[in-house]
Amino acid sequence: MSTQPENKDKPLRWLFLDLNSYFASIEQELRPELRGKPVAVVPVMTNSTCCIAASYEAKAFGVKTGTMVGEAKKLCPEIRLIEAQHQLYVEYHHAIVQAVESCLPVAVVMSIDEMACRLMGSEQNLDKAARLAKNIKQAIRDKVGKTLRCSIGLAPNRFLAKVASDMQKPDGLVVIRSSDLPQILYSLKLDDFPGIGPRMHKRLLLHGIQTVEQLCALPKAHLRKVWEGIVGERFWHWLRGDDLVEPPTQKGTVGHSHILPPELRTIENAYAVAQKLAQKAAMRLRKMNYYAGGLQLWLRFVNERSWSAKTTMVECQDTLTILEALHVLWQQKPAGKPLGVGATLFDLVPAHLHNLSLFEDPKRAKLMQAMDAINIKFGTDKVYFGGIHHVKHAAPTRIAFTSIPDLF
Template sequence: MRKPETIERLYLDFDGFFASVEQQCDKRLRGRPVGVVPFVGTDRTAVIACSKEAKAYGVKNVMRIKDAKALCPDLILVEQKPDLYRRAHSALLCEIETVIPIDTAKSIDELTCILDDRGRRDPEGLSEQIKSTIEKNIGEFITCSIGFAANRQLAKMACKAGKDASKKAGQYGNGLAIWHPHMMPEPLFQVKLEDVPGVGHSMKMRLAHSQVITTEQLYNLQPKHMRKIWRSVNGERLWMALHGYDIQAMPQKRGMYGHARVLPPESRSINGAYEIARLLLVKAGRRLRREEYYASGLWLWMAIDGGSWFRTIKMPTVNDEQAIMTAHTALWECARRELPRRTTIFRVGVTLMDLSEANARQLDIFNNDDAIRQKWERANGAMDALNSKYSSTIVHMGEWKPPAGGHVGGKISYVRIPSAEDFY
């Protein structure tokens, strides 16, 4: 495994992305505490994202509106505009590409680049050029923090360290940290254990059982020991990353397609939740077909008064809407039998799982659905083609009435970059 002798990676994280896009687009919001919410008109939901002014009061992402307003009474609530954030993401990437090629967009607000000779020699100059290009061509209210290091994982941690340093200096974001290999590992030891990529809450508890509570202690473990703690090769891969080796991300295999949504107050009944879940599943099915997959399982989940309810159902290996909706209806019939009629449902999610690639689909020998499947697949193909041609849902099965807040399937996502097709 190669160990770089100089910095080779850049990691960029936009600061308070969703709220800063709102401030850039609406002059009335600039310099004021802003909280982005799923929909306005109720306090029975959460602040999805907040501006640096709101964070100065202690408001955090994914905080109940009631709690956020207690910390910041002047908080301005703005309804989410997912398609605006998608377009801002695309515009920002185009501007950055004029300065340096982008290797991977890790999420809607994070990306990584491989440095060329100029970037290795003058990371400060490269950082300044990226930031000035964004300010000049997009606007001054969307800022970013940047980290440089020998590999992507260290660059990500450096980026977070740069953002934290800017907070200590009295500003939010616009940070910069450069971790040259000859400086390591001292900067790494200042990072909190939970800020190491791959160390979530459960892994932090597992490490604590092994008497590992600091990043320095983690760094000093042996690779085989980390593999044992992680119970997979990922522990050993993280050891290589922390020690500055050129470790590449392993290819990810698609495991499921799903959507979830917080329900507006008028849709928090069983009937209202069913209609929104149906639309979410239509969107998931479209994504399944676009990427040429089939599914043989469907999962339905709901957050209800006092807990949650979920069930799964097996399907033939299908991707057409008729088969998927047949399974969906069966799950809701089960929900109606088991849940009290006046159950309040706050959130609903649907997931197509047990995937097969289109060229690897296997028919059920006890359910020869080939003729019917082909008929429905042709019908779905024709509908998908028309909707794609006109960039709108103009042909659909059943009613098409998106709920308050719109954009079924195109909500704010911290882990997936929405496509244009998610918004029709």
């Protein structure tokens, strides 16, 4: 039995859109003087943090996401550093989704700069799909920003459409047809595939898999063994253009972290910022309609030493209970000058699986509902607990690439 992918044509079921150098591109769109210049977006203006986005002009010097600011300055002395405006990026994200949906419904928002559309009926025709892709590019330029570019991939499944979107940047349009498989993938590296990070790459090498051609030639059972589970089988199907139904996912944690600016690097200010982070996490938890059974606190110190501790809680979603747990953990911290702080809620349980407890206080739940309603209507931080007053502007909205904060 052949282990090679079948060449029988499968329809183009997915269009995947990847916004190019998203944060940096927004800054260049808003500030014409930055266009054509090396730009890096940073969370705070300090050498101890890293770049969270880089323009293509900066990437030409070797600066990329994750490059430390000090190193970025060495690689590109003329680089322009811009402090991130996360709320603005969220606003642009929603405007871009609307622009895309003026051409084609968005089926899945993958992250702040990625989304996927399912192609139906005649949309699966190659010429029609390519026209839709070009229309989407034009809609973004016309309705959101004339300098904003995206790369689009078309393929029989979402996995391969994502791969196609990465094959030509910036402003690319790549089609992967099932009849092109697997040869069209042979020029890629193993870690070009979504889901193959450093650890998985190392495991593949340990199994003697060094090229994409070798990966594509392996039978399904072999890939299941390499991945040590069902993901290996899914990979086998994805490489062959099969459009599998994605299993539902469940959140495991929700949290926030923040690198402290120099003026807040004291124990008192770090504690206030930790309280704010816990309050933000609690509000997200309620919006997700989840309960948390534990809280983890971590501190990073200026001497590069780090510390963390965690505690369990009665399943809750109210801020007061979470702040009480934070206070208990804070008493265990070691001495030192803080550089960063983070708070993460874990052991998450969907509301429909939450076990009611005799220790729950219904008054706290009503208070949280009232505070959330005010903040949603009038803006974040309109109502908050007093312990964070002097740091309320610290730890502003940040974007994890796999989630998009709501606009309040």
